[in-house]
Amino acid sequence: MPRESATKAGRSRETGPLASIEIADLARSFPTASGAPLIALDGVEFAVPDRQVVAVLGPNGCGKSTLLRVIGGLLRPDSGSVAVDGTLVNGPDPRTGFVFQEPRLLPWRDAAANVALPLELAGRPAEERRSRARALLELVGLADFAGARPHQLSGGMRQRVAIARALALEPTVLLLDEPFSALDALTRERFGVELLRIWAETRTTIVLVTHSIAEAIFLADRVLVLSPRPGRVVADVNVDLPRPRRLAMLDTAVVSSTAASIRAVLAGATDEPAPDQIWGLQPAGSAPGARDPLEGVGVAAWFDPFGREGMA
Amino acid sequence: MNLSAPTGAAPGHAERGHAARRRLDLVPVLLGAGLFIGAWQAAVWIGGYEPYILPGPLEVARRFVRAWSDGTIAPHAATTLVEILLGFGVGASLAVPVGVLLARSRFAARLLSPYIVAAQATPILALAPLIALWFGTGLPSKVVICALIVFFPIAVATMVGLRSVDARLVEMARAFRADRAQTIREVEIPAALPVILGGMRVGATLAVIGAIVGEWAGGGSGLGVLINLARGSLFDTPLLFATLATIALLGVGLYLIVVLIERRLVGVRG
């Protein structure tokens, strides 16, 4: 339901009626080689209260990344609107911080300089940049690696630098596009725990795009399931797990029933379209002919979205 | 909570490995030089060449030392060095902005490319006398010729380097609200720098050729003039070879300077 969000909401601490993010009737399509436009998003609508963690789940090509980029102001919707804290998003916004699927660090800058990049682009003075970068690196556990170049860091460390960078301008919303997909399964688990710790300290709203039911359930308060072509929210599932979350919770009945209901919704999900049929933004990392990411995910204690552990 | 993974080694460790690798590079260099000199001397022995046709390495080395110590080569080398530095500077300062333009604007690329390629294809040896006619036989004509000869490789390298910048980095910069100028300055140019400097490596060696060719089209001083004097006035073939050796060392030296600059600006990016 669209809300009239004429009043500007501050970052309130109460769970008031004013939403941190409001998506209204969002539509976005891309031209294709065959002529008929690919409808990535069609009438997407939802609201995210302040400080909520929302996971957007769906198979490849369902428009999750498109949705995230529209929220982040990197793509313009064809129709509809996005509002953060009551104000419309018209382009890249300092109130949203973006974490991409790859770390996307500048290889010629050290970790601290990479974290400081948004502050530099915003014209903040050097001393502020230095102290803020130090504080952020400490938050993500990389205080000792401030002077390291990206090539000297592991993949996980680089992604942590990227998360620190996204938090540089103290955004109210953190947008993450499959941020752990490049990591191995064990590291993914740890990073999920890490992300929740960072969220607890920074108090941002989080929208996280993911392939993995288990990851979505573990991290989020709500799971929005997106259907592919046209992209629509087909389910809005609440996750009734207490915070702080523990990995052991994944073995509980609550999780398996939540997962079951999500899978049921996804049962009608079709395979991803062939990449050459899509123009426009292709979520990075989607490989042609990838296996159905939901295959083999049951009551798994592992984050295993690509079935690498051979559970299929 | 510290999740520092053991795979991320602290900086310093990698640097020491690099220094060791650079030291070892001296061995193949010395080996190569030894082989070259050996082959040269062998050619002289086997062919039985007279010193006025092909002097041996020892003869040339002696003449080289003498020509430097009695001041024969030094003033000419200084003249040529000035021509090269000025010519390279002018050429590179024009080539980089043109390369940026060609990378940015498809229209400009389509408009200018045919002329730039045609200018490159015309041998500089044919253009040099014309340039000497228009600009005189002093320093300006040499600078023009050098600038012309380094222009193309540097412009093309700039264009290619900028065009091959990772679009994902550009999107990331956009996400953090970088404007056009900031994106160019903070992302595109540093990303393109290795390729641009690669073009400048080529340019550095071409600039030497340009200076010599310019001097051949008319000049009072310079290593190219000295070549002509050694050949046609002095009939001193060892001096001719000593001058050639000087020119080669000049080219190598300039190349190494660009490499050092590259190490400084680009650094180790892994």
Add this chain to the structure above:
Amino acid sequence: MSMAFRRSIAAVLVVAAASAACATGTTTSPSPGGPTPLKVGLGYIPSVQFAPFYLADQKGYYRDARLAVTFQNGQDADIIPLVAQGGLDIGIADGTSVIPAVANGIPIRYVATVYARFPSIVFAKASSGIASAADLRGKKLGIPVKGGSSWIMLQALLASAGLRPSDLQIVEYPDYGQGVAVRQGTVDAATGFVNNEPVQLELGGVKTVVLTVDAITPLPGQGLIAGATTLAGSKREALKAFVAATLRAMREIIADPSSGVDAAIAVVPELGADRTTQLAILRATVAAWQSAYTDQHGLGAIDQDAWARSIDFIRSMPESPLSTSVTAGQMVSEELLP
């Protein structure tokens, strides 16, 4: 195989054979009974100056001496090493090139004088008021480059008046050449050749004054050179006959320059476009072939004393091309003269 393909294969083979022949550095040896082949190196561009060679060739003097002569053109810097190696049997070169060449160990010998007077001179418009070397002080003088025969000549000329090149304003590479520069007044005087720029200026109606160096330092002009090895070899007699035939043609042209112009036009038809100029050039050339010495000792005779003085002068020059001591006897030989 198509005709074009066969032709190109043949061309490649001819080029390969020719370069192989050049690389070996020796010319073909005379076949018994047949004419001796001689490769002769003349100056940079075919011109009326080489009329004696063309005349001797066309009138059959070489043929009568059982010589099969072919001509090649080149600069001193190319002809001297080729003659030394034997790639050319005989050639023309300037005496002031022979001196540093022999000093640097290049085995050639100057075997006949062609220009008994040094052809490199300083010229100016008569209206400039320059009448002698002393008048050049402070003037603008155009030269092609600070090297070669004209540079040596200039220093000798200036030395006679106690001057050095630094006492003048030397202009290197004057625009459009020395002749045009003098005529337009860009420079007050310039170096040139006695049979070139002054002749052109006079024909254009501009009175010129010419400063020569012969009375000051008798620098050796162009002459025939041969390699020391060739001289000691089987072609010696053939070379002697060549020299004799060439001197004969020179004498004929001195008597009748017009015949020389005709002979040159037969080789370079473009010269026929301006017979008057070519005749004037040839007359000036002929005048430079003769001096008091040749009047006394015959055309082609070599004045060793003049050579010795020239060697001394060149060695005394600052930045001299001579670093070792050489004598005239090491570089000249009259063995081929009749």
